[in-house]
Amino acid sequence: MASAEFTYSDVAEHNTKQDLYMVIHDKVYDVAKFVDEHPGGEEVLFDVGGQDATEAFEDVGHSDEAREILDGLLVGTLKRQPGDPSPKTPAPQTTATAGAQTGTGLTAYAFLLVGGAVAFGIYKYLQANSQQ
Numbered sequence: 001m002a003s004a005e006f007t008y009s010d011v012a013e014h015n016t017k018q019d020l021y022m023v024i025h026d027k028v029y030d031v032a033k034f035v036d037e038h039p040g041g042e043e044v045l046f047d048v049g050g051q052d053a054t055e056a057f058e059d060v061g062h063s064d065e066a067r068e069i070l071d072g073l074l075v076g077t078l079k080r081q082p083g084d085p086s087p088k089t090p091a092p093q094t095t096a097t098a099g100a101q102t103g104t105g106l107t108a109y110a111f112l113l114v115g116g117a118v119a120f121g122i123y124k125y126l127q128a129n130s131q132q
């Protein structure tokens with residue numbers, strides 16, 4: 001049973017409470033039996049039901065015990081096909097966040113520059129006027 005292969009679209013069909021699959025590190029898990037027992041609550045599992053949950057799972061820093069439970073839920077491996085979303089790992093997300101922060105920083109800097117220039121212009125204008 002554990003040797004079965006699933007495509008992304010196969011996994012995506014299992015997204016209800018009674019029938020819930022998820023992908024973690026390219027392995028496919030049947031989480032339906034575990035939903036009620038999850039110490040992190042069932043809602044978070046529904047959120048990633050039928051999807052790649054690698055990032056969500058790793059972000060929490062689950063214990064070895066959690067990984068053992070995972071072994072017991074294994075039903076197969078993910079068969080990647082062209083056009084599938086790339087594997088989700090925490091690393092690319094960090095890069096994306098860092099990029100977004102740089103973008104915000106630059107925008108703030110641009111505002112500061114423009115604001116400074118306008119203030120300088122007003123100052124010069126007032127100074128010129130007061131000399132008349």
Ligand code: HEM
Pocket residue numbers: 029031034038039040041044045048053056057060061062063064065066067069070073
């Ligand atoms: C089938 C996959 C999963 C299994 C077997 C699992 C198992 C566990 C276990 C055993 C714990 C207790 C703490 C620990 O041992 O690390 C836990 C806690 C937790 N899990 Fe999961 N988990 C799974 C998926 C997820 C996912 C996808 C999320 C999404 C965010 C999640 C969020 C959490 C949270 C937030 C806690 C902390 C709860 C608390 O300390 O109050 N888990 N999980």
